[in-house]
Amino acid sequence: MSLQQKLEDVVRDVSGTFGVSVKHLQTGEAASMNEDQLFQLASTFKIPILAALYRDVEAGRLSLEQRVKINEEDQVPGSGVLQELHMGMEVTVKDLAMLMIIVSDNLATDQLLKLVGTERVAAYMRELGLEQTHIHHSCWDLLSLSVGMVPQAYSRETLEQILAWEFDPDSIVFQADPRNNAATPADMARLVEMIATKQVISESACGGMLDILFRQQFNSRLPYMLPDKAKVAHKTGTLGGVVNDVGIVYMPDNKGAFSIAVLSKDNPTMEEGERTIGRLSRAAYDHFMNS
Structure with a gap:
């Protein structure tokens, strides 16, 4: 059975709508479903922010060691830990990047967006050829619009x-719209592929980004059904019925690695979306391990 058939089997009876893009980085074998369809990114939009940040660090515009003071007016609800800590603390830009990715910290994300610039993140995606990656809103804006x-x-x-x-179910936040934070699975898979294969910024910058992505704390999606020998660098995203995960799976026994972007909508529960992502990841893993 082909990889394409295996992926299609996984989603045949699920309630949500899934977009998937998978590619073995060494052999180029690939499969996809709805990979050119726009989906709401939810917190996977934090990967483009990470890339734009490291581009600015490489250019000398920002430093990972510079400190940022967190004040009361910087509060952003939702995921993260900074909002629970003492206001007035100072953290490094590297700390913000780490928290943005590994615990999806919304406050950290918006602090980085202030430093990098939302429009500059979107423009950098265009520079990379990711024409269907649209970044317009901070976490604060997304949460405001969502209600x-x-x-x-x-x-x-x-x-x-x-x-x-x-x-508000009619909010643009819940629409796969280019005026929203939205992208295609193809674009997101291509972005993490470029990071994994050191095709952007510099080898050291890509290494730094991967080091952060490997430290992800939310592991109930792409890695969930994989054996311990598999290592996954990834970022999740959740917003209502949107359940996403994007990353690179590194396989044991010299079997290489594969990029995988799973974006979805209309999941009746987060748990169902997570199970489907886990099964898609395992289907790709088993296929490549047995190839």
Whole structure:
């Protein structure tokens, strides 16, 4: 059975809609489903931010060691740990990047976006040839829009409205729209492939990004059904019925590595989306290990 057939078998009876792009980095064998369809990125949009950050560090525009003070008005709800800590602390840019990826820290993400610039992240994706990767909103903006609010500066009242978590299903946040943070599985898989094969910025920058992606703490998707010998550098994303994971799976026994981007929508539960991603990853892994 071909890899394509194996992937199609996994999603045949699931409730959600999935876009998948898989490629063995050494042999070039690939398979995909809906890989050119736009999907809401959720927190996988933090990989493009990471790449743009390391580009700026390489250019000398930013330093990983420079310190950023975290204040009350920097609060962003949702995933992360910085919001739980003492305001007024100072953390390094490297700390922010680490937290953005490994625990999907929204406050850290928005601090990095202030340093790098949202428009500059989007422009860098164009420079890399990723024409279907659209980055427009910070985490604060996404969360505001998701509950039907026009994004505005931080206030305690606004924060409390967001924390009520009364989602507006008609919000653009929940649409796969180029005005949203959206991309195709093909673009996202290509981005992590370029990082894994050291085709962007510099070898050391790619090594730094991979080191962070390997430290991911949320491992109930791409790595979940894989044996311990497999190592995965990846970033997850979740927003309502959107359940995503994008990364590189490194296989044992000199079998190489493969890029895999799984973006989805309309999952009835997060757990169902996670199981499907885990099964897709395992199907690709078993196929390449037995090739």
